[in-house]
Amino acid sequence: MNRGMLIxxxxxxxxxxxxxxxxxxxxxxxxxxxxxxxxxxxxPGEKEGVSYFFISxxxxxxxxxxxxxxxxxxxxxxxxxxxxxxxxxxxxxxxKDVVLDIDVKGAANVKKVCPDAITIFxxxxxxDALESRLRGRATENEEALQKRLREAVIExxxxxxxxxxxxxxxxxxxxxxxxxxxxxxRLRTFRNVSLxxxxxxxx
Numbered sequence: 001m002n003r004g005m006l007i008x009x010x011x012x013x014x015x016x017x018x019x020x021x022x023x024x025x026x027x028x029x030x031x032x033x034x035x036x037x038x039x040x041x042x043x044p045g046e047k048e049g050v051s052y053f054f055i056s057x058x059x060x061x062x063x064x065x066x067x068x069x070x071x072x073x074x075x076x077x078x079x080x081x082x083x084x085x086x087x088x089x090x091x092x093x094x095x096k097d098v099v100l101d102i103d104v105k106g107a108a109n110v111k112k113v114c115p116d117a118i119t120i121f122x123x124x125x126x127x128d129a130l131e132s133r134l135r136g137r138a139t140e141n142e143e144a145l146q147k148r149l150r151e152a153v154i155e156x157x158x159x160x161x162x163x164x165x166x167x168x169x170x171x172x173x174x175x176x177x178x179x180x181x182x183x184x185x186r187l188r189t190f191r192n193v194s195l196x197x198x199x200x201x202x203x
Contacts (some may be wrong), residue, residue, distance in 0.1 A: 002191055004030070004092035006114050007099045007182065008107045011122035012152030014134040016168045017101055020122060023175045024099075028182070034100040035087055037063070040079035053084065071102065071109040083110070097182065104158045118185055120178065121162040125169040127152070 011017050025031050037053040039060050048054055055063075060080050063069055072082030083100060091098045100110065100117075111117055124130035130152055134145050159165060164181050168174040185191070 001095045004094065004096040004098060005185060006088060006092065006117040007097060008110055008117050008119045009099055009101050009122060010104050010107050010155070010162070012124070012130060012155050013148050014130055014137065015122050015124050016133070016171070017122050019171065020168055020174050020178060021099055021101060023171065024178055027179065030095070030097050032091055032096045032098055034083055034098050036081050037084050038079055038081045070113050071106040073106070104155050104161070108161065118164070118181070119162040120164045120166060120181060121159050122166050122168050122174065123156060123159065125167055129169070
């Protein structure tokens, strides 16, 4: 069994990362989302070890001190979040391809720890389209929306740090592009050493 891949997915708020990834998961049983740890309380319907790993502030700090996170954001006035190394390694060792939905800053930190991670940036077809999607959600006031748009510009200025770019204009096209990237990475020779050796032995 091949060791699973770590796939980092980034993109501005409102670009549809969750929608694209959920469509991928529905088609590909080998893919799984990374489960984060958080210090906030569970919300209705959330499950331990599925939605998040719910831990105390003290436990979170202990994990930080033990270098147990691939990346983390420590917010003592609100809630802290982090990606546990042990969980990601367990899933990869089981042959699962782990998808990590994270911002550009966190992605850069994870890439330092896991240089074999595959990085994919999901972008909108235009800033006008992104603004339209954010307005369509009707979840924020004008000030908050403009802040998200400014953050989107900053994030997209770092697209060249990623190996792949997928434009989410038509959902099924974006999902197909994502699947093409993942399948191509799965076929790389260094991920298929046992098959390669078998083929060489058969000559």
